[in-house]
Amino acid sequence: MSFYPPKITALFHAPQRAGKAVRANAAGTGASFVCGSFLRVFLEIDLETKEIRDASYKTNGCGFAIAAAEVLTENIVGRKLTELHGLNHAEFFGEIENELGRFTAARTHCAEICFDALQAALQDFRALQVEEFAGEKALICTCFGVSEDTIQTIIASDRAESVEQIGDLCNAGTGCGSCRFLIQELIDIHELEN
Numbered sequence: 001m002s003f004y005p006p007k008i009t010a011l012f013h014a015p016q017r018a019g020k021a022v023r024a025n026a027a028g029t030g031a032s033f034v035c036g037s038f039l040r041v042f043l044e045i046d047l048e049t050k051e052i053r054d055a056s057y058k059t060n061g062c063g064f065a066i067a068a069a070e071v072l073t074e075n076i077v078g079r080k081l082t083e084l085h086g087l088n089h090a091e092f093f094g095e096i097e098n099e100l101g102r103f104t105a106a107r108t109h110c111a112e113i114c115f116d117a118l119q120a121a122l123q124d125f126r127a128l129q130v131e132e133f134a135g136e137k138a139l140i141c142t143c144f145g146v147s148e149d150t151i152q153t154i155i156a157s158d159r160a161e162s163v164e165q166i167g168d169l170c171n172a173g174t175g176c177g178s179c180r181f182l183i184q185e186l187i188d189i190h191e192l193e194n
């Protein structure tokens, strides 16, 4: 007789992605002050396609945390950053509970640390993009490493007139969204000058 529900027990006893060696280029940690557990997520992100190639995790957490991390890391492989940046808390919990059943209030923090770790890993990747950027002009979209130059070239070519259209062409603005107002400013400046 297990302490955990059957699906959690199965993943707890046979985790597939715990400690798996991935060629990670981003990592992030989530921690719980409720129980003192932490979870670190490792992501291998394709620099061209901005797609998750592989994912793994390490944790000192309980069976619930392990099961949630298994579902998370399994589900994000093959997905694009454009999709993951937009994944909100409710959608994340929906995906986890869809596969594992409902997490009670006392267990929410076990999945919470997975969500926090994923967010931190995406933030880590943004920092990497900034670090690797060597252009002369400013980097506007750190989620996708898109420079001011690139966006201005697209605007000047008349291929895009809105933030959405620019996102369709180069991904800029389709991640965390924090650069969208900068893109809009570049559009406005172009309109004023032409």
Ligand code: FES
Binding pocket: 140, 141, 142, 143, 144, 172, 173, 174, 175, 176, 177, 178, 179, 180
């Ligand atoms: S900086 Fe996140 S979408 Fe551009």
